Amino acid sequence: MLKKVAIVGGGITGLTTALFLSKKNFEVTLFEKNKLLMETSSKTTQLIHGGLRYLESFQLKEVQNGLNDRAWWFRNFPNETKEISFLIPFQKKNIDFYKHFLGVKFYDFLAGNQNLSSSKIADYKTIEGFGLLPNFQKGIIFSDGHMKETLSQKLIEQTKANQVSLIEEHEINVLDSNGKVGNEIYDAVIISAGPWTKELLDRNNIFTKFDIDYIKGSHLVFEHYLNPESSAGFMLPDINKERYIFVLPTSKGTLVGTTEVPINHPNYHSINKFEEDYLIESINNYFVKKFKRDAIIDSYSGVRPLIKKGSNDFHNASRDFVIEKQGKLFSIFGGKWTTSPSIARKIVKMLST
Ligand SMILES: Cc1cc2nc3c(=O)[nH]c(=O)nc-3n(C[C@H](O)[C@H](O)[C@H](O)COP(=O)(O)OP(=O)(O)OC[C@H]3O[C@@H](n4cnc5c(N)ncnc54)[C@H](O)[C@@H]3O)c2cc1C
Structure with a gap:
């Protein structure tokens, strides 16, 4: 039965x-x-x-698990998923640069034969067209999945x-x-x-x-700063150099996120002024063309239920x-x-x- x-x-x-x-x-x-x-x-x-950044806290099993599941989504929904590459910009080749390079290479390794495009170093010539401030001369590029x-x-x-x-x-x-x-x-x-x-x-x-820890995360959607047809985004250290913010092109606009704000209850959550300022200030450290508040066309917030x-x-x-x-x-x-x-x-x- x-x-x-x-x-x-x-x-x-x-x-x-x-x-x-x-x-x-x-x-x-x-x-x-x-x-x-x-x-x-x-x-x-x-x-x-798989969550590249979780390698920093040595969550190897979880990252590998995520990469396996990434491959599952690509296999089972080939027309609804796509590869996206992310640039992490650097001012010079310092310890941090090499640490990140090892990190992306290890990320590729954990993906094994299910890896997407291999990660690589981007020289100034490669990142010239990305609209970054001129002090960003180097970069690291890695690939991940986009829904x-x-x-x-x-x-x-x-x-x-x-x-x-x-x-x-x-x-x-x-x-x-x-x-x-x-x-x-x-x-x-x-x-x-x-x-x-x-x-x-x-x-x-x-x-x-x-x-459960209820951790609100918010995103802003700006009018198209990045070409919506492009499959290249950015992973940027935030203004406090404590966490990363993603900037990526979507068909609706340029998506920027996210934040981490502990809240008491999962209902009634929305972005606040502090989060907006934090996201805008963080990304404006990197780009020539500044992200302006009046270019925001949408925003949304969700609650991560973390154990x-x-x-x-x-x-x-x-x-x-x-x-x-x-x-x-x-x-x-x-x-x-x-x-x-x-x-x-x-x-x-x-x-x-
Ligand atoms: C800001 C942010 C960014 C994130 N980015 C990513 C990302 O890029 N990639 C990634 O892999 N993960 C990401 N996550 C994590 C991911 O969104 C969550 O892990 C996932 O969506 C959780 O799904 P869920 O089905 O468990 O919960 P939910 O999507 O919340 O679904 C739970 C459902 O249960 C329903 N429900 C609740 N109570 C009842 C009830 N009593 N009766 C009937 N229905 C009920 C709710 O209405 C809801 O629809 C992100 C999360 C956040 C918050």
């Missing part, structure tokens, strides 16, 4: 899990309180990546085609570890409610040993995930857009044994 599974939360984690389970012939119903892929999963920097806008829709279509029952605008308030969701009983219940997972468990008096580890270094905090099993209930904490296939694979394994 088919196993009946309920998934609560229709972000990327829930949707990819639904797709994987349906391919293994589970009978899947997914409940989403709003619209599919409209919360955290639509507020990203649009990267399909096209069609990716979300294609994923939803595939999931529907696989007979998953997708129920939008249906909030689940009552569930338990015996398989109950509302008035129905399922063989397994998966909570993939992103930043709302802990809150949903609390509401149902289900104890969890995990807690609480007791550190305030959110930039380097692990984006790894855990799945907590209690009876028939499987609660997912953490993860990244890119690594949702890893989460889905693990759920399939747990439900198949």
Whole structure:
């Protein structure tokens, strides 16, 4: 007999899990309180990546895992993903330059035969046309994955085609570890409610040993500073030289992000003036043509549900995930857009044994 599974939360984690389970012939119903892929999963920097910067904190396994999943997205959605190259500019070849060069080479190595274009050093001649201030004479170029806008829709279509029952605008308030969701009983219940997972468990008096740090991240979209047809962006140390900011071309405009602001609750988040100033000041350290506030055409914010580890270094905090099993209930904490296939694979394994 088919196993009946309920998934609560229709972000990327829930949707990819639904797709994987349906391919293994589970009978899947997914409940989403709003619209599919409209919360955290639509507020990203649009990267399909292993996370180059996590190498700085030696999260080798997680980076490699992300790179494997990057390859999965490229294989399964070749028309909805594309390669993007990023330039990290430098004023001179100092220790930092060589450290970064080793980092990108190691990133290529971890990707193995699934690597995209090899990373390389860019001399002044190469970076001349990038619009940078003249003191930036050197650069390092590496490649990563970029989601096209069609990716979300294609994923939803595939999931529907696989007979998953997708129920939008249906909030689940009552569930338990015996398989109950509302008035129905399922063989397994998966909570993939992103930043709302802990809150949903609390509401149902289900104890969890995990807690979440809610870290708001915001983006600005400027009118086209970078050619929308180009597949080259920038990874830039911020104004405090503590973290990186991405600047990349999209069809809508030039995307700039992101920030890290701890908040108390995942609802009601939006960009504030401080974040706007921080993003604009950081990138204007690099370009001849300044990014101006009146060229902002859009902005958006999302909340990273990071597993609480007791550190305030959110930039380097692990984006790894855990799945907590209690009876028939499987609660997912953490993860990244890119690594949702890893989460889905693990759920399939747990439900198949
Ligand atoms: C600023 C920012 C930039 C990022 N950039 C990247 C990036 O470039 N690449 C990358 O790989 N990752 C990125 N991430 C991480 C990535 O966005 C998240 O890891 C991922 O989107 C989380 O997906 P999710 O499905 O777990 O959560 P969500 O997308 O939030 O989905 C959870 C869903 O559950 C629903 N829900 C909640 N409660 C209930 C309920 N009671 N009943 C029914 N439905 C419910 C919500 O409405 C929501 O749709 C970024 C995150 C942020 C915040």
